[in-house]
Amino acid sequence: MPITSFSARFPFKTLALTGLLLSASGLVADTGLRYQIPIQPEAATGYQEKPGWKTKTFAVAAANPLATDAGYQIIKAGGSALDAAIAVQMVLTLVEPQSSGIGGGAFLMYFDGEQVLAYDGRETAPAAVTPELFLTESGDALSFMDAAASGLSVGVPGVLRMLEQAHKEHGNLPWAELFIPAITLAEQGFPVSPRLQGLLANESALKLNPAAASFYYDAQQTPLPIGYQLQNPALAAIFKTLAEQGSDAFYTGEIASNLVEQVQQHPTYAGAISLDDMSAYEPIVRAPICTDWKVYRVCGFPPPSSGHLTLMQILGILEQRPMMTPAYENELISVEWLHNFTEASRLSFADRALYIADPDFVPAPGNQWESLVSPDYLAQRANLIGESSMGRAEAGNPGAWEVSFVSMPDQPEYGTSHISIVDQQGHALAMTTTIEAAFGSRMLVDGGTGLAGGYLLNNELTDFSFQPTDEQGRLIANRVEPGKRPRSSMSPTLVFDRETGEFVASLGSPGGAAIIHYTARTLIAMLDWGLNAQDAISLPHALSFNGPTLLEAERFPDEIRHELEAKGHEVVERDLTSGLQAIQKDESGYFSGADPRREGVVMGE
Known part of the structure; x- marks a missing residue:
């Protein structure tokens, strides 16, 4: 859709906003991006017909209008598809916290005009886990929600390091500039959407986390109303640090220490993530x-x-x-x-x-x-x-070799958001990004800022099989193991x-x-x-x-x-x-x- 058409439907606030970022030496002026906050157009939760969008030179598709607009403004400022995806992801962390964010992981498919690359930012299991991670002392598997809404489920987040690596190879604009939309919206506030409000209303485990309960609900545990202008000062501060210092600031230092402390001190089931796990995380460039x-x-x-x-x-x-x-x-x-x-x-x-x-x-x-x-x-x-109908199928064998594993039992899978972008140079990407279930592990962490808000941690380890073996002791391929990445269904x-x-x-x-x-x-x-x-x-x-x-x-x-x-x-x-x-x-x-x-x-x- 041409921007004139979009603006006619969803006019922009005329605000002289951010082109500025805080740095160690003070204010850094005029980065080139003149970001403006669009007035939020939100469809009601449910099904609403959409017309489709015709464009000539580029397109940005994302799960929230504010996130789409951030990617649009980045490309208009000279950014690549990869630059736009980073800006979209940061805004999604803020406005669609239930689905994805810097506390989770992502798979990125990128076409640079000549070749296709697959960037793996999937979470990893901590070094201290065992295959019995989700089993009780009696050997029974925990219920899904008991496991998910706990420290046990949190894998080492991968999306930031993955995006930074891809940016070094395919970015046009400076890394810091890509955080401007998210920082601006976190400071100025954004209206709570019908979908976010509806999911908050149907959520119970999130209210058990004191930080999330005080941020997303009132004293009567009623979720913030649709249209409420929600600011997130903790996330704004975290984004500024990441903009200035890069992804290392997430995997080491105060932000990492805060994450580890919250996971290890979970009141129900403590997790095993350590500072060594955080600092050791590496994304992988795979052959698609x-x-x-x-x-x-x-x-x-x-x-x-x-x-x-x-x-x-x-x-x-x-x-x-x-x-x-x-x-x-x-x-x-x-x-x-x-x-x-x-x-x-x-x-x-x-x-x-x-x-x-x-x-x-x-x-x-x-x-x-x-x-x-x-x-x-x-x-x-x-x-x-x-x-x-065959009702239930059995696995096949695609060759003359012995199969050493047994099938994984059925298990719930949830969550996620998807981004598709093509830029003016014809570079294209598909990125599916997630914290797994809605609101992840139901742990809102503030990065050690002491401010209200923050970001949600994933429950990605529940994508592993809760049971490491079958009743005969035969191994399941997708069992929990240290350093392992859980199987995913994401299909960018x-x-x-x-x-x-x-x-x-x-x-x-x-x-x-x-x-x-x-x-x-x-x-x-x-x-x-x-x-x-x-x-x-x-x-x-x-x-x-x-x-x-x-x-x-x-x-x-x-x-x-x-x-x-x-x-x-x-x-x-x-x-x-x-x-x-x-x-x-x-x-x-x-x-x-x-x-x-x-x-x-x-x-x-």
Whole structure:
């Protein structure tokens, strides 16, 4: 959307604000970015139709309008897509604290015009953990919420060091300048959005943390009202320190000491993070996995993410299942396609549960992860799909080798936010970022500032299997181990034309394990069914984690449910709150979409 159109709908406050940052020597003037706070446009929590956005030279898509606008202003000031992503992430830490932030981790896919790079900022387990981290003395697993809302669940955050490394390689603007929007909003305040207020109202564990209770709730434990102008002086001070000193200020010194102290002194279950764990954290630049599909090359994140491999298994299995009826016609998804999609999901999630974990700890089948998406293997898996649902699939074996692990039991996965950006030079990124469950470990820390507010710590270690073995003592690949990165479902995805190598699309979503289905279905709708990015995102969701077939509540006709049940599906209707963002190249620039189920928007020119 051109900025004139955006401004007409959401006018800017005319304020002479920050171009200034505090430093050790005083004020540093005129960094080049003249940041202005936009008046916050917030959609109601729920489903609200969005039109899609047409731009010619660049686009920024993020989960909150203030975050999108920060990225927009950075690009207008001469920043790269990577610069914009950093500014977006810092603002999301402030305005969407329930989903992501500097207390968590992220996977970043970056296209520099020539090559695709995968930056791993996933959290790591502390050196002092054991595989029995989430077991009681009797050997039973803790409940998910007891584990999540505790110090046990906090992994060493990775997003800041990862973004700083990527910035050194792909940034245009100075690191400090990228914090200006977040510092300004933290000092001046931002209106509490309907989504944040609604999640606070439905949250109980966060109120048990004294810092969070006093910051987000009143004395009667009522959450701050929609539109309340919330300032965060602690986070403003932390951002200033990070702007001046770089990410080392987070991993050493007072900010790190405060994090470690809060985790180790948790009143229910103390965690094990140490200052050595913090200072030792290193991001990893991994080789992306790029998989051919139709006329496209789909590039995604390798393990410890399960996203790309599982997503491409679903797409590859569907390719082996030619449809007798159109998959999408008259604005309806066919029952035949839904049956095959959810059956392919069962097969793919069965493999995911057995094989995928941190590659520094677990070998790939046959020593190459691509074995899981080889056409011959997927053809074998596709042959298992019949006219009736299999209910629950068993993992396959993509080669002639012995499998030494057992499948991980089902376990909840939550959280996350997604950012897609293409800049004026055609550099593109997809970054999925998370603190895991809503509000993470429910620990708000102030960085040792002594001021109100701060940032939330992740509960990422609950992405590990709570049980390290099965009842026979056989190991689970995704068990807790020191220094290990927990398996993820995050699926930041970049798509290219197979023949020309030209950029086609950037997309991804939050949603726990359902990220994989959301991203897969959107890819299919955009690139196979010919829908534009917004219409593809807005389609109703259907999925399976290798159990019941889940349909998005109130989005499918009754006959769809009945026909699936006639095919043996156990159908459950529920809210499936994705947060998809997608930018797609077209003949005159880009057409982009943001999920109507959340508050995100797209900006660009």
